[in-house]
Amino acid sequence: MLSLQHSSLEVIENHTNRTTIMKFTSLVSIVSLAAVASAWHLQLYDGELYQGLIHDRSGTLSQPCADLDASADNKASSMHWEAGTFAGEIILFEKHGCVAEVGRSDGDWSLAQFSSFANNKVSSYKIN
Numbered sequence: 001m002l003s004l005q006h007s008s009l010e011v012i013e014n015h016t017n018r019t020t021i022m023k024f025t026s027l028v029s030i031v032s033l034a035a036v037a038s039a040w041h042l043q044l045y046d047g048e049l050y051q052g053l054i055h056d057r058s059g060t061l062s063q064p065c066a067d068l069d070a071s072a073d074n075k076a077s078s079m080h081w082e083a084g085t086f087a088g089e090i091i092l093f094e095k096h097g098c099v100a101e102v103g104r105s106d107g108d109w110s111l112a113q114f115s116s117f118a119n120n121k122v123s124s125y126k127i128n
Helices: 001-035
Strands: 040-047 051-059 061-067 078-082 090-095 099-105 109-111 124-127
Touching: 040 124
Parallel strands: none
Antiparallel strands: 040 051, 040 078, 061 124, 078 109, 090 099, 090 124
């Protein structure tokens, strides 16, 4: 009788472990999917109408000030911005260090041609 009770306890324990593992795996999958679904994406182009990709970056969290490197600095003429769920606002700046704002959006933003005020004047950006 004792061995039967011991076997029953092992079956219950194994079932509990499998259930816990399945719940954990499901949670990891949901968190991973949420991260992908909330990703932001920025593309800057040196030509109008999205020609000549010079900067392509994506992420899932807000981004403190990011300076463009020399190959993209003050060269953007068009852009695509896909806002994420958790980091949806982008702010463009004329100078490195996120100084002198030239534009912002708190949602998706595609510009086939920058205005004369912002054309070839983006040196840094910040994502909130």
